[in-house]
Every structure is written in C-alpha cells, then in structure tokens.
Amino acid sequence: MERVELTVNGSIIDAQQGETVLEACLRSGVYIPHLCHHNALRPIGVCRLCVVEVNGYANLQTSCTVDVEHGMVIRTEGEAINETRRIAIELMLSGHQADCGTCVKYLNCELQALKQYLVGDEIRVRRRSRLFGVTESNPLFSHEPNKCVLCGRCIRACHDLRGVGVLYYKSSHGEMYIGVGADPLNDVLLSDTKCRFCGACAEVCPTGAILDKFEFNTNKKRKESLLPCVHTCPAEIDVPRYIRFIREGDYAAAMSVIREKVPFPRVLGYVCVRPCESECRRGHVNEPMSICRLKRFATDHSLNRVRAQSISKQSETGKKIAVIGAGPAGLTAAYYLTFQGHSVTAYEAMPEPGGMLRYGIPEYRLPSHVLNLDIGEIIEAGVTIVTDTSIESTDMLLAGGFDAILVTIGAQDGVRLRIPGAKGENVFVGAEFLKAARTDSPIAPGNRVVVLGGGNTAFDCARVALRLGAQEVMLACIEPYDAMAASKDEITQGEEEGVRLLTSASSSRIKREEGRVAGVEFLDVTSLFFDESKKPHFETDEDSVHAVEADTVIFSLGQRLRAGEEFGFVKTETGFIETSLTGSGATDREGVFAASDCVTGTDKVISAIAAGRKAAQAIDKYLGGRGRLDQEPAPGTELPLQLDIVDGFASLPRTAPKFLPPSERIRDFRTVESCYSENEALSEAGRCLQCDLRLQIKPEKFWSSY
Numbered sequence: 001m002e003r004v005e006l007t008v009n010g011s012i013i014d015a016q017q018g019e020t021v022l023e024a025c026l027r028s029g030v031y032i033p034h035l036c037h038h039n040a041l042r043p044i045g046v047c048r049l050c051v052v053e054v055n056g057y058a059n060l061q062t063s064c065t066v067d068v069e070h071g072m073v074i075r076t077e078g079e080a081i082n083e084t085r086r087i088a089i090e091l092m093l094s095g096h097q098a099d100c101g102t103c104v105k106y107l108n109c110e111l112q113a114l115k116q117y118l119v120g121d122e123i124r125v126r127r128r129s130r131l132f133g134v135t136e137s138n139p140l141f142s143h144e145p146n147k148c149v150l151c152g153r154c155i156r157a158c159h160d161l162r163g164v165g166v167l168y169y170k171s172s173h174g175e176m177y178i179g180v181g182a183d184p185l186n187d188v189l190l191s192d193t194k195c196r197f198c199g200a201c202a203e204v205c206p207t208g209a210i211l212d213k214f215e216f217n218t219n220k221k222r223k224e225s226l227l228p229c230v231h232t233c234p235a236e237i238d239v240p241r242y243i244r245f246i247r248e249g250d251y252a253a254a255m256s257v258i259r260e261k262v263p264f265p266r267v268l269g270y271v272c273v274r275p276c277e278s279e280c281r282r283g284h285v286n287e288p289m290s291i292c293r294l295k296r297f298a299t300d301h302s303l304n305r306v307r308a309q310s311i312s313k314q315s316e317t318g319k320k321i322a323v324i325g326a327g328p329a330g331l332t333a334a335y336y337l338t339f340q341g342h343s344v345t346a347y348e349a350m351p352e353p354g355g356m357l358r359y360g361i362p363e364y365r366l367p368s369h370v371l372n373l374d375i376g377e378i379i380e381a382g383v384t385i386v387t388d389t390s391i392e393s394t395d396m397l398l399a400g401g402f403d404a405i406l407v408t409i410g411a412q413d414g415v416r417l418r419i420p421g422a423k424g425e426n427v428f429v430g431a432e433f434l435k436a437a438r439t440d441s442p443i444a445p446g447n448r449v450v451v452l453g454g455g456n457t458a459f460d461c462a463r464v465a466l467r468l469g470a471q472e473v474m475l476a477c478i479e480p481y482d483a484m485a486a487s488k489d490e491i492t493q494g495e496e497e498g499v500r501l502l503t504s505a506s507s508s509r510i511k512r513e514e515g516r517v518a519g520v521e522f523l524d525v526t527s528l529f530f531d532e533s534k535k536p537h538f539e540t541d542e543d544s545v546h547a548v549e550a551d552t553v554i555f556s557l558g559q560r561l562r563a564g565e566e567f568g569f570v571k572t573e574t575g576f577i578e579t580s581l582t583g584s585g586a587t588d589r590e591g592v593f594a595a596s597d598c599v600t601g602t603d604k605v606i607s608a609i610a611a612g613r614k615a616a617q618a619i620d621k622y623l624g625g626r627g628r629l630d631q632e633p634a635p636g637t638e639l640p641l642q643l644d645i646v647d648g649f650a651s652l653p654r655t656a657p658k659f660l661p662p663s664e665r666i667r668d669f670r671t672v673e674s675c676y677s678e679n680e681a682l683s684e685a686g687r688c689l690q691c692d693l694r695l696q697i698k699p700e701k702f703w704s705s706y
Contacts, residue, residue: 002016002017003015003016003017004016004017004068004069004070004071004072005070005071006021006024006068006071006072006073006074007071007072007073007074008025008028008030008074008075008076009030009074009075009076009077013025013028013030014028015027015028015068016068017068018067019067019068020043020063020064020065020066020067020068021052021054021061021063021064021066021067021068021072021074022034022037022043022050022063022064023039023064024068025063025074025076026701026706029706030076030706031703031706032050032052032063032076033049033050033085033114033117033118033703034047034049034050034063034064034700035047035049035092035110035111035114035149035151035206036049036064036151036152036153037050037064037700038153038156038157038204038700039698039700040157040161040204040696040697040698041153041156041157041160041161041204042156042160043062043064043065044064044065044152044156045062045064045065046150046151046152047088047092047149047151048062048084048085048087048088049085049088049089049114049118050062050063050064051063051081051084051085052074052075052076052081053074053075053078053080053081054066054072054073054074055072055073055074060080060081060084063076082118085118086118086119089114089115089118089119090119092111092149093111093115095146095149095175096111096146096147096148096149096207097144097146097147100112103147103208104208104211104215104216105207105208105211105215109206109207109208110206110207110700110702111149111206111207113702113703113704114703117703132144132145132146132172132175132177137189137190138190139197139213139284139285140197140199140212140213140281140284140285141199141201141202141210141211141212141213142210142211142212142213142216143209143210144208144209144210144211145177145178145179145209146209147207147208147209148177148178148207148209149206149207149209150169150176150177150178151206152169152178153201153204153205153206154167154178154200154201154202154204154205154209154210155167155168155169155178156204157200157201157203157204157697158200158201161200161641161642161697162196162198162200162641162642162643163641163642163643163645164194164195164196164198164643164645165194166180166181166190166193166194166195167179167180167201168180168181168182168184169184170184170187171184178209180193180195181193190650191285191650191651192650194645194646194647194649195649195650196643196646196649196689197281197285197649197650197689198643198689198690198693198694199212199226199689199691199694200693200694200697203694203697203699204697206700212225212226214226223695226691226692226694226695227239227240227691227692228276228279228280228281229276229277229279229280229281229289229291229691230276232275232276232278232279233275233276233606234275234604234606234607234609234610234611235261235262235606235609235610235613236261236610237257237258237260237261237262237276238257238260238261238692239276239291240688240690240691240692240693241257241692242254242255242257242258242294242295242298243289243291243294243685243688243690244685244688244690245257245298246294246297246298246681246682246685247682247685247686247688249682251297251298251301251302252302254298254302255298255299255302258295258298258299260630261613262332262606262609262613263331263332263335263336263374263377263378263381263609264328264331264332264357264374264605264609265295265298265299265374266296266299266300266370266371266373266374267328267357267366267370267371267374267605268292268295268605268606268609269292269293269295269296269297269298269299269300270296270365270366270367270370270671271357271361271365271366271605272292272295272604272605272606273456273487273604273605273606274291274292275604275606276291276292277289277290277291277292281689281691282687282688282689285650285689286650286651286652286653286654287653287654288654289654289684289687289688290654290655290657290676290684293655293657293675293676293681293684294676294681294684294685296675296676297675297676297678297681298681300675301678301681313338313339313340313341313382314339314340314341314625315341316341316343317340317341317342317623317624317625318343319341319342319343319403319404319623319624320342320343320344320345320401320402320403321334321337321342321343321344321345321402321403321404321405321406321619321623322344322345322346322347322391322397322402322404322405322406323344323345323346323347323405323406323408324346324347324391324394324397324405324406324407324408324409325346325347325348325349325355325407325408325409325410325598326346326347326348326353326354326355326385326387327353327354327355327356327357327408327410327596327608328354328355328356328357328596328605328608328609328612329355329408329595329596329597329608329609329611329612329615330346330355330406330408330596330612331346331353331354331355331375331378331383331385331612332608332609332611332612332613332616333406333408333595333612333613333615333616333619334346334378334383334616335378335381335383335616336612336613336616336617336629337616337619337620338381338382338383339381339629340616340620340625340629341625342620342623343384344382344383344384345383345384345385345386345402346383346384346385346386347386347389347390347391348385348386348387348388348389349388349389349390349391350387350388351387351388352387353375353385353387354371354375355408355410356410356412356597357371357605358371358438359434359435359438360431360434360435360457361434361460362434362437362438362460362463362464362467362669363437363438363669364463364467364665364669364670364671364672365460365671365672367671368438393567394407394567394568394589394592398591398592403591403623404591404592404593404619404622404623405591405592405593406585406592406593406594406595406615406619407567407569407577407587407592407593407594407595407598408594408595408596408597408598408612408615409561409562409598410559410596410597410598411559411560411561411562411576411597411598411601411602412431412559412561412562413429413431413559413560413561413562414429414430414431414432414555414556414557414558414559415429415555415557415558415559415560416429416555416557417452417507417555417557419507419508419509419510420509420510421509421510421511421512421517422510422555424512424515424517425515425516425517426446426516426517426551426552426553427510427517427552427553427554427555428443428552428553428554428555429554429555429556430451430453430457430458430460430461430554430555430556430559431559433461433464433465433554434457434460434461434464437464437468442468443468444468444469445465445468445469445470445552445554446470446551446552447470447471447472447551448470448471448472448473448474448549448550448551448552449462449465449470449472449473449474449550449551449552449553449554450473450474450475450476450519450520450548450550450552450553450554451465451473451474451475451476451553451554451556452476452477452507452520452553452554452555452556452557453475453477453555453556453557453558454475454477454478454479454484454485454486454503455484455485455486455556455558456485456486456487456490457556457602458475458477458486458556459475459486459490459491459493459494459499460490460556461554461556462475462494462499462554463493463494463497463499463666465552465554466497466498466499466666467665467666467667467668467669470552472500473498473499473500474499474500474501474502474548474550475494475499475500475501475502476501476502476503476505476507476520476522476548477501477502477503477505478504478505478506478525478528478536478538479503479504479528480503480504480528481501481503483528484503493659493662493665493672496662497662497665497666498662498666502522502548504524504525504528505522505523505524505525506522506523506524506525506538506540507520507521507522508521508522508523508540508545509521510553511547516551517550517551517552517553518549518550518551519547519548519549519550520547520548520550520553521545521546521547522544522545522546522547522548523540523541523542523544523545524540524541524544525538525539525540526538526539526540526541527539533574558601558602559597559601559602560575560576560601561575561576561577561598567589567592568589569587569588569589569594570587570588574601576598576599576600576601577594577598577599579593579594579595579599583614584618584621584622585599585611585614585615585618586618586622591622593615593618593619593622594615595611595612595614595615596608596611596612596615599611613629616629617629639692639693639696640693641696643690643693644686646686649687652683652686652687654684654687655676655680655681655683655684655687657673657674657676658673658674659672659673659674660672660673660674
C-alpha cells in the first residue's frame with residue numbers, strides 16, 4: 001500500500017493511501033475525539049466530534065470522512081475546532097440521562113470519557129426529559145433509548161457489518177430513537193424479525209443504550225459471559241469454532257478443533273454430560289444448542305484418523321514419565337506430555353486401557369469400538385500402554401529411571417450403607433456390577449432388583465440389570481424426583497425402559513430370608529440438604545416403614561479410593577490423595593503427582609480429561625518445560641462478517657435426537673441413540689448464534705490510551 005506523509009499539528013506522520021485522516025492520526029498516536037466512528041464500521045461523520053482544519057478547505061472537515069493525501073496539512077486543535085466539538089457533545093448530553101453513577105457502563109462508557117475530555121463538568125444546556133421506557137423483551141439484550149445519542153453505530157453494524165438489517169431510525173412524539181422494523185411508526189418484536197442475536201449492536205454501542213444482559217452480572221469476566229459454552233466446559237473446547245466447521249461441511253477440521261483440548265473427541269460425543277449446553281446463550285432465545293450431539297456427528301463423520309501425527313512434537317527431552325492408571329485423566333496427561341517431547345508409559349491393572357470409560361460406562365452408552373479409536377490415536381501419538389500390570393510402589397518407578405510419576409488410579413470402590421443385611425449374597429456395589437457387565441462374566445441380577453442411589457451411575461446399573469434379564473427394577477433415592485442427581489436424559493430413558501422410581505426414601509434394612517435377599521425396607525425422607533462437601537443430611541419419618549420385594553440389591557452411592565496406602569500418600573479427611581493447594585497436583589512425594597477421581601472423588605468424564613491436561617502442564621513445568629500444551633492442528637477459518645438471513649431464526653427448534661424404541665433397547669447393549677444425519681447436523685449447526693464473532697470487533701480505545 002502506497003505510503004504518504006501528512007503534517008499534523010506541525011509534525012510529520014506516515015499514513016497509507018486509502019486511510020482516512022482520523023484513522024491515520026489514531027494509528028500514529030494523535031488522538032482526535034470521535035463517537036460515531038468505529039474501527040469496524042464505515043464512517044459517516046454525523047457526530048461532528050472529529051472535526052479538524054485541513055489546509056485548502058474553507059470549512060472544518062470531519063476527519064473520519066476525509067481520505068489522506070500526500071502533503072496534507074492538518075490541525076486537530078484550535079478555537080473553532082474546540083467550540084464545534086463542545087456544541088456537539090452538549091447536544092448529545094442534552095438528551096442523555098444523567099445517571100452515570102448508577103449505570104453499569106460507568107467508567108467504561110465512551111460518551112462519559114468524551115465528556116470529561118471535552119467539557120469536564122461544564123454543561124451549558126439543560127437536559128431535556130425523554131419518555132422512552134426500557135425494553136427487556138429481548139432475551140439477551142437490554143435496550144434503553146433514553147441513553148441513545150443516535151450515533152448510528154448499531155444500525156451500521158446490523159446492516160453493513162452483519163447484513164441482517166433489522167434496526168432503523170424511528171420517531172415518536174418528536175423524538176428520534178432506534179427501533180426494530182422498517183416501519184417508522186411501528187415497532188415489532190425482535191423475535192419476529194430476522195435478527196440473528198449476534199450482539200454486534202451491543203458491541204459497538206458507545207453508551208449504555210444497548211447492553212448485554214450479562215453486563216449486569218459482575219461476578220464473571222466479560223469473555224466468560226460472552227462465550228459460556230467455552231468457559232463452562234472444564235476443558236475449554238472452542239465450541240463455536242467447531243460448530244462453524246460443521247456448518248461449512250469440514251468435519252475433519254471440526255474434530256481437530258475438539259482434539260486441540262481433548263484426546264477423546266469421539267468418547268465425549270457419546271458420554272459428555274454437556275455442562276456447556278446448560279449455559280448456552282441460544283437457550284435464552286428458545287432452546288440451547290445440541291453441542292454434544294454435534295460433537296458426535298463431527299467425530300462419527302470425520303475420515304481423518306491421523307490427526308495426532310500432524311501435530312508437531314517438541315524435541316525429545318530425555319525425560320521419562322510413568323502414569324499409573326490408563327483412564328481418561330491418565331491417558332490425557334500421557335498424550336499431551338508426549339507432544340512435549342517426554343517419553344511416557346502408562347500402566348493399567350486391567351486387561352484393557354480406558355479405566356472407567358471401559359469398565360464403568362455401559363456398552364449401550366459408549367461402544368467399545370468408539371473408545372478403541374480414541375485410544376488408538378493416543379498410542380499412535382507415541383504413548384506406551386502396559387496392561388495387566390499393578391504398580392505397588394512409586395519408589396520402584398523412581399528407582400527405575402522415571403523422572404516424574406502421575407497417579408490417576410480413580411476411585412474404584414463403591415460405597416455400601418452400614419445397614420442390616422448389607423453384607424452377604426446378592427448385594428453388590430455399582431462399580432463391580434458395571435465392570436462385570438463389560439466382561440465375559442456379567443453378574444446375573446435375578447428377577448427383582450433394587451438400585452440404591454439417584455445419580456447417572458445408579459441409572460446405568462438399573463438399565464444394565466434390565467438388559468441382563470431382570471424382570472423388575474426399582475431405583476430408590478433420598479432426593480425428591482425434581483432434585484435427583486441424574487441427568488434428565490438418564491431419568492427419562494430409564495423410565496421409558498421400565499425402571500420404577502422410589503424417591504424421598506431412605507433404605508433402613510435389607511431383608512433376608514434364610515440368608516437370601518428378600519427385600520428392602522425404607523423410611524420416608526421428610527427433609528434433606530447437602531453440605532459444602534456434598535454430604536447429605538436428612539431426616540426421616542420413623543413411622544413410615546415400608547418394604548419393596550427384591551432378590552438383588554445394588555448400592556450406587558458414590559465411590560472412594562481403594563489404593564493409596566501402599567504409595568504412602570497423605571490423605572484428606574474424605575479419604576482421597578492430598579495434593580498441593582496450588583492446584584498443580586503435586587503430592588508430598590517429590591516428583592509424584594496425582595489427579596482426577598483419586599484426588600477429587602468421582603466426577604464427570606470431561607472433568608477427568610481436564611484434570612489430566614492440567615496435570616500434564618504441571619509435570620512439564622516440573623521437568624523444566626513451559627507447560628504450554630496448546631496445539632492447533634486444525635486449519636484456520638475466516639470469521640464471517642455477514643451472517644445468513646434465516647426466516648424465523650429465533651424460533652428454529654432444536655433438532656430432536658432419535659432413539660431405539662424402549663422395547664428394543666432392553667434386548668441387548670446396542671447404542672440407544674442414533675447419530676444425527678448430515679441434514680440434521682447442518683440444520684442444528686445453523687442455529688448457533690456464533691457468539692465468538694463478537695471477538696473480531698475491536699473496541700475503540702479511550703483518549704487516555706493515546
């Protein structure tokens with residue numbers, strides 16, 4: 001681009017052909033007040049704050065609309081200039097509510113900053129009252145026309161930047177304002193327009209006239225509120241980016257985006273509990289995005305099997321790391337440490353790797369071939385996995401030449417209540433029952449099964465029992481129905497398959513006849529709360545004893561750490577491995593780290609993966625690295641400026657999943673839920689608000705930054 005020279009206030013600055021005077025001055029550090037101008041929008045020069053003197057021009061010129069020319073001589077300050085700016089800012093302030101102290105934009109308002117720069121506290125005109133009310137009908141934004149200064153930024157963002165075009169200048173009772181719909185006399189509901197809820201209008205608004213409703217929540221950082229799908233994901237997967245790749249038909253790239261943060265992209269498409277969806281901003285419009293199902297579609301339809309090979313590895317460090325436990329946390333850490341140049345060996349006591357992914361989640365939820373594909377790519381990346389091997393001592397590994405050890409042995413022992421009859425035949429814990437179901441020797445459940453517990457694992461046990469031949473299965477828990485820990489999907493599917501529920505009930509005794517289980521006695525729970533450690537506290541009605549017939553009882557009340565004493569770890573009061581308060585996962589043993597369920601107790605799969613990644617960062621730093629694990633194997637993608645116009649976008653329904661009929665599900669362990677078809681996935685991906693597009697709009701800098 002051709003370089004030109006300007007003389008500004010007596011000094012020569014460089015400019016580029018095609019720039020405006022305002023752009024050239026701001027880029028060179030010469031501040032010119034402005035409000036209607038925004039770096040992402042075409043200039044229109046209506047605010048008159050950016051006026052300057054240009055030699056050869058008779059009148060003051062708006063610097064945002066004058067292109068630079070070589071040799072141009074410009075003055076940005078002067079009596080006439082300052083007076084014009086003073087009049088312009090006072091006209092704006094005359095119709096603007098004087099409530100800076102209570103406005104959530106206080107100290108972050110461009111108009112407020114300009115007022116201080118141009119006139120300080122001197123206002124020569126009286127403020128006039130405006131009669132507009134605050135509009136809260138938009139589910140994501142608040143609109144307060146009385147704070148609007150009619151700069152037109154929002155209109156240009158809506159029409160020119162995004163190509164949607166639902167905002168217009170309007171008039172009511174002699175007052176101009178900005179509203180929805182082309183009819184100057186009538187507004188319409190935003191949900192009845194083609195609004196894409198992209199938020200560009202709120203992003204460029206210089207005052208508090210258009211605000212994101214999350215601006216009123218001061219507990220979160222702005223980016224966390226803007227991209228809740230990313231920041232509620234424990235692994236912080238770039239959700240909008242991979243959904244955009246799906247919309248573009250590049251499923252391999254979508255999978256690679258997921259793999260940037262997790263080495264189990266396929267597994268998560270089947271079993272993630274979807275914390276991202278609970279906070280999805282699309283859910284405030286009508287229904288949240290089906291983020292997890294789109295993840296499964298991308299990974300099921302990606303033909304790319306060698307992405308791990310395309311990620312560049314760091315130079316070999318010569319450091320050796322042992323990982324005890326080849327579950328999701330251990331294999332995640334091993335995967336990322338391998339790319340840091342370390343040699344990693346994972347030891348697994350079971351015949352096959354995967355940990356609770358393989359032995360704790362039923363086949364109908366997570367097919368073995370899906371898990372094997374992800375683990376296969378971890379092995380392809382260079383991780384060595386040794387199975388059928390129990391590690392008895394970390395000292396042995398350190399003496400064997402390992403420089404660091406990560407313990408991810410999980411929490412494998414199920415909890416039994418200390419009630420009469422809990423010991424003996426036909427009483428099991430959920431972990432051993434589910435593990436046996438994934439082997440060639442499943443436990444025969446009998447005809448009548450009672451599962452004690454209300455979480456997802458309890459429903460897994462109940463649904464597996466049905467598939468193994470149980471005729472009647474009841475799930476009993478202390479929580480009321482609407483407070484059960486299990487996901488809504490698990491509850492619904494379990495009930496569809498015939499699982500009966502007994503809620504607000506505490507088991508008091510397992511009845512036995514001649515040593516065999518005959519039933520379970522319960523008391524009604526009258527009050528219940530959980531303390532900070534999630535321990536339940538409840539009261540029962542001692543006169544409400546009632547019994548349920550059963551010949552098998554399965555406890556599914558949480559899990560605890562089985563091993564640890566042989567490693568010599570310090571344990572917490574709750575019986576898990578104690579690690580450093582810094583969050584590094586370091587134990588009291590030099591060079592030995594611990595992560596995931598053996599530290600925190602049982603948690604979500606995605607949380608275990610995130611814990612493994614965090615442990616990998618800490619270990620890499622311990623071994624002299626920088627702990628930077630981010631890899632970007634996925635190709636870049638240009639963020640679109642303009643959005644597709646979709647009729648009825650606000651009401652587009654969530655693409656419904658498809659399930660096998662309940663009568664067919666319980667016959668075997670086939671996958672219950674079908675993957676989206678391509679048309680269904682593209683339709684669902686098209687519902688995304690693409691909240692990350694906001695990040696491409698750079699905020700205007702305040703005068704104090706120049």
